[in-house]
Amino acid sequence: MAGASHYALPRPSFDKPVRLAIVVAPYYRDIADNLIAGAKAEIEAAGGTHEVIEVPGALEVPTAIRIAYRQSNFDGFVALGCVIRGETTHYDTVCNDSSRAIQLLGLEGACIGNGILTVESYDQAAVRADPQGQNKGGGAAAAALHLIALTRRFSGPKGGIGFKPRAERIEVADGTDGTGTA
Numbered sequence: 001m002a003g004a005s006h007y008a009l010p011r012p013s014f015d016k017p018v019r020l021a022i023v024v025a026p027y028y029r030d031i032a033d034n035l036i037a038g039a040k041a042e043i044e045a046a047g048g049t050h051e052v053i054e055v056p057g058a059l060e061v062p063t064a065i066r067i068a069y070r071q072s073n074f075d076g077f078v079a080l081g082c083v084i085r086g087e088t089t090h091y092d093t094v095c096n097d098s099s100r101a102i103q104l105l106g107l108e109g110a111c112i113g114n115g116i117l118t119v120e121s122y123d124q125a126a127v128r129a130d131p132q133g134q135n136k137g138g139g140a141a142a143a144a145l146h147l148i149a150l151t152r153r154f155s156g157p158k159g160g161i162g163f164k165p166r167a168e169r170i171e172v173a174d175g176t177d178g179t180g181t182a
Helices: 029-045 060-071 090-108 122-129 136-154
Strands: 019-024 049-054 076-084 112-119
Touching: 019 029, 019 060, 019 136, 029 049, 029 076, 029 112, 029 122, 029 136, 060 076, 060 090, 076 090, 076 122, 076 136, 090 112, 112 122, 112 136, 122 136
Parallel strands: 019 049, 019 076, 076 112
Antiparallel strands: none
C-alpha cells in the first residue's frame, strides 16, 4: 500500500551503554553503505557504540554473528545486506537460509535485528536502504536495541520457584531441617 503509515516503538533507553556489531555483506557497496549509515545513526541515538564487521555475502552474516555471539561481548547484532532476485533459484536459497539462521540465533538468545534486504530490483533496494527514506538499516538497529532492552528487563536474579538445595533449607526449632534429619 503506497503511503500507508506504520507504528514504530519509541527508542529504548539504557542505564548501561550498549555495544552492537553491525555485520554486513557489502556485495552492493552503495546499498550496504546506506544500510550501515542508518544503523549507526540509530545506535548512536540510543547512546550505544558499534563495530562494523564485513563478510563476503548474506549467507555468511549469520555465521559471523554466531562467532561473535559466542566469542565476544556484544550486546546485540545488526544483520545487513542485500539480495536481489536473479535468474536462478540461488536467490531463494540465500534469502531463506540467511533468514532462518538469523531466526535460530535469536531463539538461542542473540539480540539480532535483521536488515538483509530481499528485493526484486536494485531500485527497490535503494529506496529501502536510504537513511532519509525507508531506512531499513536504522529499523534493523532499532529491532536489535529493543531486544537488548527486553533481555536486560528480564535478566537478573531468579527465585521463588522449585526445590531449594539442602544448604538453603531453614532449620527448625528441633535442630532438623524440617525433613526430620539433622
